[in-house]
Amino acid sequence: MKLRLACADFTFPLLPHDSALDLISMLDFDGVDVGLFEQRSHLWPSKEFKSPSKQGQRLEKWLLNRGLRCADVFLQLDPDFIRYAVNHPDKSRRQHARDSFLKLLEYARASGASHVTTLPGVEFEGESSRDSWGRCCDELAWRVEQARNHQIVFGVEAHVGSIAPTPAKALRLVSEAPGLTLTLDYTHFTRNGVPDSAVEPLVAFATHFHARGARKGRLQASFTQNTINYGRVLTALKLAKYKGYVGVEYVWIDWQHCNEVDNLSETILLRDHLRSTWNSLKTDFTRIHHDETAVS
DSSP: OOOOEEEEGGGOTTSOHHHHHHHHHHTTOSEEEEEEETTTSSBOHHHHTTSHHHHHHHHHHHHHTTTOEEEEEEEESSSSTTTTOTTOSSHHHHHHHHHHHHHHHHHHHHHTOOEEEEOOOOOOTTSOHHHHHHHHHHHHHHHHHHHHHTTOEEEEOOOTTSSOOSHHHHHHHHHHSTTOEEEEETHHHHTTTOOHHHHGGGGGGEEEEEEOOOBTTBSSOOTTTOOOOHHHHHHHHHHTTOOSOEEEOOOOOSSTTTTSSOHHHHHHHHHHHHHHHHHHHHHOHHHHHHHHHHHO
């Protein structure tokens, strides 16, 4: 099983998009995690979705010219993730989110991607947790079915501030929305002091993976401060026969202190660590599994 590494184009927001893709290619990644984040990424859904197939085909051409593939397309419709949350109580906002998701699938298919990601929804004030949760499961189940019709895998990222901020809630979500998978990012749990061992059961439901440094109190941290045991993580992925990309996903935004590390250097350090560790697993998997479990 080959380790396929991707890098997020939104890791380098200060570069023009073509330069960011050039850099990712020079860094010898296999794929690109494409961010469609309204008003805060290179590509905005409001612009790309005016002609989803055409723009998706253009993206695929840009990537192939650089020897890259589209690993995932991550859709966020507004800088405020509550405004168009999939389970918003306002029916018109939910419909806008549904219409945009269908355009996302068209766009992703044209770009050569077989995986898309959205946020899972939130718990809304002024209504019961049960109502927020039930509407969320209904909306996510609808998206699973639409994605399946397009032969695309759909995952959500359980994140800080979402309806699934803990591993237990994320497990419940995938069990109550049949077919739903996870774009798994340990850092959202690590920030809250959750140990790797508590996150590990989610690996079985992961179809995409985000990797970066993190520690308690910091969603994003340098490699030297990182407390996530990526040797253990890769062992778990290998045991689960994981077939997706591992996306190195440093971000540079003024949120959760995510603009306090050198994204380029940290991307290189983590890339090299993931590769060397994966190669060690190939040659001595039994020993590495024992060692990494002991570390935890």
